[in-house]
Amino acid sequence: MATFSRTAAKLFYYARNFARDRSPQSLFRGRLASRLEQARLSGKTVRERLNYYNKLEEPFVPSLDAIAVGKLPTSSSMYYYDLKEFARYFDPGLLIDFEFGDVVGVPELPRIVKDRPIGDDNANGVLMKLNKFRHFYMPPDELSFADKRPMVVWRGHLNNPLRTRFVEKAANLPICDAGSHRADAPDGYRKPYLNIEQQRRYRYIVSLEGNDVATNLKWIMSSNSLCLMPEPTYETWFAEAQVEPNVHYVPLQPDFSDLVDKVAYFEKHPAEAGRITAAANDYCRKFSNEQDEQAISLLVLYKYFVLSGQLKPDPEVWRFIAG
Template identity: 70%
Template sequence: MATIQRTTARVFYYARNVLRDIAPQALFRRRLAGRLEQARLSDQAVRRRLNYYNKLQHVFSPSPAAVRLDKLPSTPTMYYYDLKEFARYFDPALLVDVEFGDVIDVPKVPTLVKDRPIHADDENAVIMKFNKFRHFYMPADATAFADKRPAVVWRGDLNNPKRTRFLDAVRDLPFCDAGSHKPNAPAEYSKPFLSISQQQHYRYIVSLEGNDVATNLKWILNSNSLCLMPLPTYETWFAEKQLEAGVHYVPLDPDFADVTEKVRYFEHHPAEAQRIIAAANAYCRQFSNEQEEQAISLLVLYKYFVLSGQIKPDPEVWRFIQG
């Protein structure tokens, strides 16, 4: 259930992007050199992150299915706008392989994606910050950990066995308020809807992957609640693979038999819980610098077009990318 502020933000998101599409696109292309020069002056963290999202190292050719930048698929609209925000700085005739939506396998050719499975051979999955309005909504949390309800909460769609397994494991635990608010949820799993602000009143919030990553993970880690979750198996622009168990979140066993043990431990060691929360908050802050976020997005695309042989690299910008 969207708040007035969230609805207003959505309207602003679409209005801003529609205006960008209406504006003469040549204006953006003339600014590319200046934007790249500004990005080149960024720090090592920007270089590290852009090369993490775009791990390509060798020259390649776009596939026969690649599309021109001026012919990008327009749905889902938020994916389109999130890509077009930076693609509009480049020649509209450039080709790109792109896969919108939830990606569960690494593409066979270098492709722009929102997410990728976490394993070693993932170079072809070039991550962009897609669907960021939904996935990077991280509202502030004004309630201190000590002042929260000493209980566990989870809400979500039962779209995979992992989530159902979790609900079965905690069904009889009196300190767990877990269930699905979706209309199609079986009666034994059904629970009333809780907004993000309502869930933030619990000390412990569980994050469970759905079709790919867990949408709630970012706002949980940005809150004053302790995040409990199994080891992640997918990652997005949030770089879930880089999260450390016991540092940024509390790991849960695959069968969730340790929920009681973990909650009991942190109820007796609140200082340790707050240490983990502080580390999680610090991790989230790296995504709050909009200038750096834009520089990384532009450089991820630039590197893709250089290695696909479609543009000649500027020596200074390329030297920055390669380190």
């Protein structure tokens, strides 16, 4: 049933975006002023999140490789549709720098990205909610923590030393069901595929970064399972840098030497586990407020175009952004 629902949602995603692309784009541009006014009235939380995703403060000039809004490449379809959803409200001649896919460094010039390294000097990575169908899938979890299997689970591609180190550590631990379902996984580390619903039957789910962020962090934190992970080093629209250890997740040492002790502790202190999962659930709820999500997305691009000198700011909207 979950697979069917996911497939249906994906078909709807493409159908809706296809229809948007075929509609007269002038209709969207004509609504920009009213959409910005609605965003301006959204409040402090929207402003704070907008300025977190778009940390730019100084004027800049787009690069020579910048692409006009009306000519965004469609090759990476989900990235294209997620950016175009809000870019279509602006003049098609405005130039934009962007990088689709996994971004492992901070761009030299301001650029729209899905993710960026966590740090104080990452302002050139302007975050948008890209590839959101994959990264922001947070289905409801009906199974309580107490009713889950008292074990640790992880599945994924062994594409970096951190993940390999974890599987090596977990291999001989009876409390762990960890490995890779991929055919290229080494012998002894290969495990049967488990979908999200199957993984959420375990009390403890480990989140490990891959090429950049850990895709599973969002659906773990929105579940009734306890998230265990080392401190994140990349962030997306989910603002992983604001996810707090011992508040929203259980921190693990990079060598996973504390894994067994952490699980033993929460097996004896289920109320503590409940406190953390409740806080994690609460953190996730803001991403389901579609009105705020759309307001922030539109304002992130608006701020980008104003600071790039291509758009004259509306005084009221700019005053809202500046706080």
